[in-house]
Amino acid sequence: MITADTTHTTDAEAPARGALRALLPALAEHRAMTARTCAAALLEQGSLVALLTLAAHTVGTAVLEGRAPTAVTVTALVALVLVRALMTWREMDLSHDLAYRVLAALxxxxxDGLARSAPARVAGRRSGDLAATAMADVEALEFFYAHTTAQLLAAVTMFTGGSVVLATVEPWLPAAVLPVAVLLAAAPFADARARAARGNRTRKAVARLSADTVETVDGLRDLLSFGALTERRRKLAERGRQVGDAQRAEATWEAVAAAVRDLLIAAAVLGVVAAAAQSVTSGRLHGAWAPAAMALALSVLGPVAESARSLSQAVALRAAAARVGAAVKAPALAPPPAAPRALPPGPLGIRLHRVRFDYGGEPVLDGVELTVRPGQTLALVGASGAGKSTCAHLLARFWDPSAGAVQLLSAHGDPVDVREVSDAELRRAVVLVGQETPLFHGTLAENLRLAAPEADDELLATTARLCGVGKIAPMDTLVGERGATLSGGQRARVALARALLVRPRVLVLDESTAHLDNAGDAQLATALREEGRTTIVIAHRRATVRRADRIAVLEKGRITEEGTWEELTRRPDSALNRILTTSPS
Incomplete structure (x- = not known):
């Protein structure tokens, strides 16, 4: 049974917590680089703290004691500047290298997740929305991997170490910065739900804009033909305004959060100055060391403030992380067998044995019994919505039946459940040519070789000639995205030729010749007849159905009639006659 996809949240709803945390294990595949990135971040922040502290002590000594810095001090300052510059570059280089490696794998x-759960999880979803998840949402996570993990670890380490040092020098100094550090660290989580909801709104708006843009480009010819381009542009402009509104809302709240962080840092500065002044006045801290102590206190607070900013932005990515995580963890609707069985050699037949299937509601197939002998051509006929395409999808194992079995039969009648066959072997044995012909921007030859990359030029030319593809254009002709330069009949010929390159033992044609005229349909039917191949033809055209060896009529989820053309059409109450009455001749 197929259930509805519930992984998508509404605009006002915040994604579940833990979506970002669930993506942290992706770093485990790059442990060495992650360790180097964390070390570089620690050195980068540590060199800055040491530089500011030493510089403040040098200035304090020069002003209060009138002593010029020694050569050792100057050398140390220069070295720290160089280390800071080098580590800043190195940390940026490593963190982004790590992030893009993780994103590439992600x-x-x-x-893989979309392919594993297709077609159910992608059915009904717009291609632009899928593209937004596969590309834009993954790309948005670059900030999380490049600017959050290593920097957060380094900030915690530096603040802890700095606080220990300050506590030994003057206990009031860490007391002045600790409350501010706690507030800075807590601020991203205090507004996490609202921030995640705003991020979700932005991701949804971007996905809708992406989907509408892709559909507009795909349908540009029809929009121009019907004068609907102006209305479509208005809709795209509205989608753009929605994206802008969502982004402005995020930016406004981020500006408010930044102002709050600045106020907290200003309060920390006042607290540190007051604590240092009190320490100097009471004699607990030497005057020359007061600037150094204040610099140390504020410099260890800086990374905490920067990490709070990064965490605030990362929380807004929770929606993107949730969408990516749902795609990565999508369950397989046709899980691979634990111990695959090899298919027997020779021709294969098929058997649907008491098959039941539904899409989450009323059964589409309800106890279907159907057997096709090896080498036989069967026409599967039924009204729209009777479940013919569902049968085809079960044969190709896009889904598994909720009850019953889909089996391949050897010449001796031995059954092998398709659930026990490895995906690679099943794809070589059973090929489905659907109602739509997915073609990619490339040449005719490249689109044909999608099915069999190893096919040589001779086999390619022979198959193309058999299906009439050679009459369309030379093999090096670009077909355009989705075969835009080809007619529906030409795309059907390419799809059939691509299927035949695999040399399948079972060929399932789901209305794949509907765009051909009667002459073209008859020509391809002759080309498709090959001794030993089993063919299932789903069609409404009378001539196509008549050429089949046997015909099965599917009504209300069951096979109600089965026989030859002559046997079925001579019955006065034949369901086949009733179904074909309104079909093309």
Whole structure:
């Protein structure tokens, strides 16, 4: 049974907590680089703290004691400046290198998840929305991986170490910065839910704009033909305004958060100055060391403030992380077998045995029984919505039935459940040519070789000639994105030729010749007849159905009639006659 996809939240809803944390294990594949990035961040922040502290002590000594800095001090300052510059560059280089390596692997995992759960999880979803998850949402996580993890670890380390040092020098100094550090660290989480909801609103708006833009480009010819381009541009402009409003709302709240952080730091400065002044007045802290102590206190607070800013921005990415995480963890609707069985050699037949299936509501198939002998051509006929395409998808194992079994039969009648066959072997044995023909921007030859990259030029030319593809254009002709330069009939010929390159033992045609005229349909039917291949033809065209060896009629989720054309059409109450009455001749 297929259930509805519930991984998407509404605009006002905040994604579940832990979405970002769930993506941290992706760093485990790059432990060495993660360790180097954390070390570089620690050295970068540590060199800055040491530089500011030593510089403040040098100035304090020069002003209060009238002593010029020694050569050792000057050398140390110069060295710290160089180390700071080098480590800043190195940390940025490593963190971004790490982030883009993680994103590269994450994109593959997202595509694997979409492929693993297709077609159910992608059915009904717009291509632009899927593209937003696969590309834009993954890209947005670059900030999380490049600017959050290593910097947060380094900030915690520096603040802890600095506080220990300050406590040994003057206990009131860490007391002045600790409350501010706690407030800075807590601020991103205090507004986390609202911030995540605003981020979700932005991601949703971007996904809608992406989907509408992709559909506009795809349908530009029709929009121009029907004069609907102006209305479509108005809709795109409205989507753009929605993205702008969502982004402005995020930016406004981030500006408020930044102002709050600045006020907290200003309060920390006042507290540190007051604590240092009290320490100097009471004699607990030497005057020349007071500037150094204040610099140390404020410099260890700086990374905490920067980490709070990064965490605030990262929380807004929770929606993107949730969408990516849902795609990565999408369950397989047709899980691979634990111990795959090899298919027997030779021709294969098929059997649907008591098959039941539904999409989360009323059963589409309810106890279907159907057997097709090896080498036989069967026409599966039924009204729209009867479940014919569902049968085709079950044969290709896009889904598994909720009850019953889909089996491949050897010449001796031995059944093998498709759930026990590895995906690679099943794809070589059973090929489905659907109602739509997915073609990619490339040449005819490249689109044909999608099915069989190893096919040589001779086999490619023979198959193309058999299906009439050679009459369309030369093999090096660009077909355009989604085959935009080809007609519906030409795309059907390319799809059939691509399927035949695999040399399948079972070929399932789901209305794949509907765009062809009767002559073209008859020509391809002759080309598709190959001894030993089993063919399932789903069609409404009378001539196509008549050419089949046997015909099965599917009504209300069950096979109600089965036989030859002559056997079925001579019955006065034949369901086949009733279904074909309104179909093309």
């Amino acid at each position: 994109r593959v995992r997202v595509f």
